[in-house]
Amino acid sequence: DGGITQSPKYLFRKEGQNVTLSCEQNLNHDAMYWYRQDPGQGLRLIYYSQIVNDFQKGDIAEGYSVSREKKESFPLTVTSAQKNPTAFYLCASKHGARNTEAFFGQGTRLTVV
């Protein structure tokens, strides 16, 4: 099946630990995105990548890091520098042209205790 897969669905970590969220797509999309959503809030852009080996900061990049070594994969690391990491994280992808449709994975709920 074609689509975007985020794993795991639920993730628990102790405060002070780095954690990496996975996002894989087999849609042959060039652009990939990471968003954060807090309860009752909208989606805020963390990082995005338009092509392999390139990525740009979004609006709330502090405390996060990404890599884009393969077209299919865009992992997000939540570092210990992120002050409030507990949130719902969503990954999206689309073709590289600006006027194309984006699709989302099912999300990862991260809880830091």
Added chain:
Amino acid sequence: GIQVEQSPPDLILQEGANSTLRCNFSDSVNNLQWFHQNPWGQLINLFYIPSGTKQNGRLSATTVATERYSLLYISSSQTTDSGVYFCAVNGGATNKLIFGTGTLLAVQP
């Protein structure tokens, strides 16, 4: 950057009622999408509509790009329509997809 605002922020309807959700954006856009976020958090694509009008069953959408707004119409609402509706746009020279503030819809039986 582009600002995206949605209205109303909250909406309560009785089953069978119709509704109109609005998305205003502050600059010209290359892309506009409407999404429905279900209770499990998944974002469902409703429409890709940078301009014009589209219909899909009980839902339809219209984007007037020159006036920088889009409307989502829900007719004969059902309880399964409940959730949060987001619009998202991509404009300017970047490929950033920016989300609106969302409309929380509750359809009561």
